[in-house]
Amino acid sequence: MAAPTTPQPAPQPTPQPSLDDLVAAVSQVLLGKQRSVRLALSCLLAGGHLLLEDLPGTGKTTLAEALARCFGLAFRRVSFTSDLLPADLTGINVLDPSSGSFRFQPGPLFSQVLLADEINRASPRTQSALLEAMATGRVSVDGTSHDLPRPFMVIATQNGLDQVGTAPLPESQLDRFLMRLSLGFPEREAERALLSGGALPLEAMASARTPADLLALQQRCRQQHSADSLLDYVLDLMGASRAVERPGAPLSPRASQALLAAARAWALLEGRPFVTPADVQAVFTAVAEHRLDPLGTGERSATLLGQVDAIR
Amino acid sequence: MTPAQVLPPRRLQWLAQAVLTLGCLGVDPGWLLGIFTLVLVLMAALKLLEARDRAGRRLVALLQLVGCGLLAAQQPDLLPSLLQLLAAVLSLAGLLQLESGLSVGWRLLLRRSLRVMAAALPLALVLFLLVPRIGPFGAGAGWPSGGAATGLSETLDPGSIATLVDNAAPAARVAFSSNRPPPPAQRYWRVLVHSRFDGSRWLRDGDAERAPSGPPPGLIPPPTAAADSDQVWLVEPSRFTAVPWSGTASPLDPSLRPQPTGELRLLRPALERRSYRLLEQPGPPGWQMRPPRIVDLVLPLDRNPRLLALGRSWGSLPDPLARVQAAERWFRSQGFRYSRTPGNLPEPNGLDAFLFERREGFCGHYASAFSALMRAAGIPSRVVSGYRGGAWVVPMSGASYLELRQSDAHAWSEIWLPGRGWLGVDPSAWLAGGAPASAAAGEAAVGPVLGPLRWLQRQWWGLDMAWSRWWLGFDQTRQEALLTWLLGGRRGLLGWLILAGVALTLGLTLPLLRSRTAAVDRPGRDLAVLLRLLRGMGIEPAAGETLEQLSERAARRHPALQEPLAELVRCHAERRFGAGMDPAAARRARQRWQYSLQLLIRRRREALRLTPDPDRDHP
Structure with a gap:
């Protein structure tokens, strides 16, 4: 638990190890995407799942793998295609010829970071099997349930919906993703650095952190202090999203939990033991936009932020 | 909100x-x-x-x-x-x-x-x-410019009054601690005493209305058994220093002095409503036993010859009381009538005309004529004017009181009998027509028709009376009683007690x-101060903007303010959103806030000083 700070004499708030190196490490691999990297890391620290939505070749896979590597997590990648079956993800019971009994052969879900590439190309049936595993943290095969490893994070990528052969995720399943990010094209300078070989290859990424460290950080994240006035701010945002005359879907209680969790993680990355409205605002678009308007252009969350007084 | x-x-x-x-x-x-x-x-x-x-x-x-x-x-x-x-x-x-x-x-x-x-x-x-x-403020300073009115006048000259107009303006109110009015026969409230007679007019003593003499009354021992006889008076503004009283009570207020003539005088006229407390004393008051002076017998011999003759005819009776009784018999037998419109009396023998020709007049005529007759009969006498009767008012709340109006103004006579002192005699009571209307007016006003305004006024006065009794009534005497009860003889302890x-x-x-x-939201108040300050610099919070963004915007416009602003933002976040602070930490955080705010204001002032005259640095 973060000790209450004694603001005398210097106002440096936290005596906790800085997490800046984490951001720096991932940013070395993914150039010029500091903000997206921070958001993705917040998502990881908050224990949520991440949906990356962008064109091919913008660095989605790189980000996912870098996230896995900086905590030394087991990483698997599955390309979702239209003929992918749920069992291909969860694994199946196979007959062991030596013992004559069935043995569970775990599928790619049994990893710590699963990159679900192009999730919207798979059939809804497969999608829902994945999302069920994401929600409950376990899979059931032939009546036996198997716990997924911890930490467990799904990073799904999704191509633009205008592309051929895609099945859009229903809103209820979008809700299971803590955040939706879109990386976008890099800045000119960042791309120049990329071309001139300034980016660190993934294989060269080394980290002293272990999966246990991640679990500890996630625990600390949950203990970040959120004052009453901050909760009021979150609730005001929720209330504004649920106003009758507003277009788009209202935000659910799950969304408010997700928002607070993400804001806590963001504050932790900032090195602060408590959450401020600025943290909430920083993560708000990533957390709320895909719930407010799955197909839209990303302006509803900004409108919503403008409706609620953040100076308090 | x-x-x-x-x-x-x-x-x-x-x-x-x-x-x-x-x-x-x-x-x-x-x-x-x-x-x-x-x-x-x-x-x-x-x-x-x-x-x-x-x-x-x-x-x-x-x-x-x-x-x-x-x-x-x-x-x-x-x-x-x-x-x-x-x-x-x-x-x-x-x-x-x-x-x-x-x-x-x-x-x-x-x-x-x-x-x-x-x-x-x-x-x-x-x-x-x-x-x-301490005594009343400014006592004895300054003199009135007049303008207030009462139904009484300095000079009693009934002969010059042709018509008496009823004036219902309030004059005074009095509440009794027993909450019971005195019997009607005792309701004579003396104000002015007219001792000098010039043949037609009765005048007050020459030194009247000069600052009253006499030592301040000694402090009365705290009322014990006599607590029942407490009176609280509220008098309307008047240009006299004399105020109504029963004649037998003693004042508890040092600014009130009973006079040898039987007036009760304030140190200075009451230009606004005054209240005072009187304590009814057993036994005759000092003025009553005071022997008469020459002036109480002076009678001009060149005027009113018939009156003089009548008075002298009674003067042969040896017993003074018998002379008074003779006068009463004479008054009762002559068929005098009460009248508010007696008309002017002819000069110089006005009282003769009243007594022997017209035989109608109001209280002033009777008191004046009777006193003059008594002087002619060799009995010291004078005229007293004041109020008589009054209406007993019981408001819904507050204290009951006796209400005296200017229409209750009355004049009567006072004679001096050896061994008995000054005694009041009301010759108006001997009229054939019964009780004089002036005294009855007060009683009649209580009658069934009472306007709503009048009713409201009475309720308010009831409250006013109660306030005067309980609040203003706590004067030196009562305080003395309380202190004696608390401390006994050890008055030196008073300082410690206070x-x-x-x-x-x-x-x-x-x-x-x-x-x-402490329950007040201090960070919120402090934040409001900062926002007002920024607003003064023309920086308004945009929709949905956080304090961080706002202060960054301000710092972009005024770079000198960046440092204190950043510190203020940090400090506010900690105080507002940080985990619960103990009081000491909260105080320190507030000190930091105040310090940064002062720094911000100073920097702002310096910046202002520099900007309007940029040439000064580079002449």
Whole structure:
């Protein structure tokens, strides 16, 4: 638990190890995407799942793998295609010829970071099997349930919906993703650095952190202090999203939990033991936009932020 | 709290000023203290007009509160006291609004203000009960310019009054501790004593209305058995220093002096409503046994020959009492009638014309003629004017009282008999037509038709009476009794007792105030101050903007402010959103905030000083 700070004499708030190196490490691999990297890391620290939505070749896979590597997590990648079956993800019971009994052969879900590439190309049936595993943290095969490893994070990528052969995720399943990010094209300078070989290859990424460290950080994240006035701010945002005359879907209680969790993680990355409205605002678009308007252009969350007084 | 309830910054102080000014209407500018008060209130208004900053408005509040106190010292009656209370509450609310920094609704401000007043009440009570009284302010200073009226006059000259008009204006009210009025026969309230007679007019003593002489009455021992005979008088403004009384009571107020003639005189005329307390004493009062002077027998021999002859015919009777009885018989046998329109009496022998030709007149005629007859018969006599009767009023709440109106004004005679002293004789009672109408008027007014205004007035006066009895009645004597009861003979302990009382009440009420203020949202108030400051620089919060963004924007516009702004933002976040601080940490955080805010203001001032004249640095 973060000790209450004694603001005398210097106002440096936290005596906790800085997490800046984490951001720096991932940013070395993914150039010029500091903000997206921070958001993705917040998502990881908050224990949520991440949906990356962008064109091919913008660095989605790189980000996912870098996230896995900086905590030394087991990483698997599955390309979702239209003929992918749920069992291909969860694994199946196979007959062991030596013992004559069935043995569970775990599928790619049994990893710590699963990159679900192009999730919207798979059939809804497969999608829902994945999302069920994401929600409950376990899979059931032939009546036996198997716990997924911890930490467990799904990073799904999704191509633009205008592309051929895609099945859009229903809103209820979008809700299971803590955040939706879109990386976008890099800045000119960042791309120049990329071309001139300034980016660190993934294989060269080394980290002293272990999966246990991640679990500890996630625990600390949950203990970040959120004052009453901050909760009021979150609730005001929720209330504004649920106003009758507003277009788009209202935000659910799950969304408010997700928002607070993400804001806590963001504050932790900032090195602060408590959450401020600025943290909430920083993560708000990533957390709320895909719930407010799955197909839209990303302006509803900004409108919503403008409706609620953040100076308090 | 909706913004609709929030008042503009100086509205409350203006309201307080208005009420204060209203309270000033009754201030007597003849007193030094009155002038001082008026000047102070005027200064407060002018300062309020020009005050833009916090220090100025604080000064206004201070002036207003001091003004309230000064007014309270001069006008202790119920209505002025209520006005002063309202002014103080409003002024305090204005001050609280100033100090709270946030836009707080006026209801809350008024509630807080009342709370502060309530917290001050025990302390005020201790001071009120224990701190020794000083005499009335400004006693004996200045003289009236006139203008007030009563139904009585300096000179009693019934012959010059052709028509008596009923004047129903209130003159005085008196409440009795027994809550029972005296029997009607005893309701003679003497005010003026006319001893000098010039043949047609009865005049007061030459030195009347000069400052009354005589030692102040000694302190009466605290009433024990006599507590029942306590009277509280409220008299309307009058240009006389003489005030009504029963003649047998003794005053408890050092500014009231009974005179040798039997008048009760204030040190100076009451230009506004006065109240005083009298204590009914057993035994004859000093003035009653005082032997007559020459002036009580003087009768001009060249006027009213028939009257002189009649009086002298009774003078042969040896017993003075027999002469009075002879006069009574004579009056009863002559068929005198009461009349409000007797017409002017001819000069110089007006009383002869009244007694032997017209035989009709009002109380003044009878008292005047009877007193003159008695002097002719060799009995010292004089005329007393005052009030008679009065209506007993029982309001719904407050104290019951006897109401005297100007129409109750009356005149009667007083004669001196050896061994019995001065005795009142009312020749108007001997009329053939029964009781004189002037005295009956008061009783009749209580009759069935009582206008709603009159009714309201009586209810209010009832409250007023009660206030005077219980609040103003706590004077030196009562305080003395209380102190004696508390301390016995050890009066040296009074200082310690006051100190202990003050410490106790402060100890009880201050933590109350403190705990209330601790509950106030300090970070929120401080934030409001910062936002106002930024607004003053033209930086308004945009929709949905966080404090961080706002301060970054401000720092971009005024780079010198970046450092304190960043610190303020950090400090605010910690105080507002950080995990619970212990009080010491909260204080330190607030100190940091204050320090950074001061730094911000200083930097801002420096920046302002530099910008308007950029050439100065590079001449």
